[in-house]
Amino acid sequence: MIQSSQAFLFLETIVTCRYCCELMFMSNKKSAASWGWRLFALSWIPFIGIFSYVFYPIEEWLPPISIYCLVISLCMMISGVVLILVSLSSGASDNRRIRQTGEPGQATILSVQDSGTRINNHFVLNVGVRIAPAFGPAFETVCSQVIPIYHMAQIQKNNTVNVLYLKDTQEAVIDFE
Structure with missing residues (x-):
């Protein structure tokens, strides 16, 4: 049975990933880059939670809370990097489109x-x-x-x-x- 804190972290991961995906398709490249840097910076907060394994018995390989923190942190990091790269490439494609049309x-x-x-x-x-x-x-x-x-x-x-x-x-x- 899933504990309430684990369910909350899982739900937070889903909401964060959905929110990041919506941001990836923003038309404003400066805003996308800004959100990308914010997500990347904030991804270090759940990363700290990975080290909660020190409070669990040695027999347990990795507690569920550490796994959820790892998933949240990786989702935020990857989404942040993708947003930054999308914003960089959109500027070049915008200029190319303007030159053509x-x-x-x-x-x-x-x-x-x-x-x-x-x-x-x-x-x-x-x-x-x-x-x-x-x-x-x-x-x-x-x-x-x-x-x-x-x-x-x-x-x-x-x-x-x-x-x-x-x-x-x-x-x-x-x-x-």
């Missing part, structure tokens, strides 16, 4: 911020732009993309750059070609 236009650079990421010694910048489509109202968005070093001179406040953008989602990428 986006409309060309002109944009004025409003702000330039370093994201803190480098890829092959190129900066990944968050560039705030105001896009004025030929038809429709102007809108502001942030382009987060790799900027090659030889294009850094173009990325300055109040400069005009070519962009590809999607009207419906107001996403954009800077077009250096």
Whole structure:
């Protein structure tokens, strides 16, 4: 017969796994990465429960509470890592989709911020732009993309750059070609 604490831990594991799976399909990649790091950090709390075996007799290999803590901890760790990887890959696929289906236009650079990421010694910048489509109202968005070093001179406040953008989602990428 399952004890009430074991049943609670088992239920908590199921709820955590379900919640993590729902988060994996979030459209906001920053939110997914944030939740991934939180899950990974919090996974160490049930990990400590694995060492509860010291309070049980030596004859028992591993008490059930330790097994449940191990399952919860592993679910949280794996879900956190998956969320982080999904958020990293979604950024590249978003930019590719915008380049394939986006409309060309002109944009004025409003702000330039370093994201803190480098890829092959190129900066990944968050560039705030105001896009004025030929038809429709102007809108502001942030382009987060790799900027090659030889294009850094173009990325300055109040400069005009070519962009590809999607009207419906107001996403954009800077077009250096």
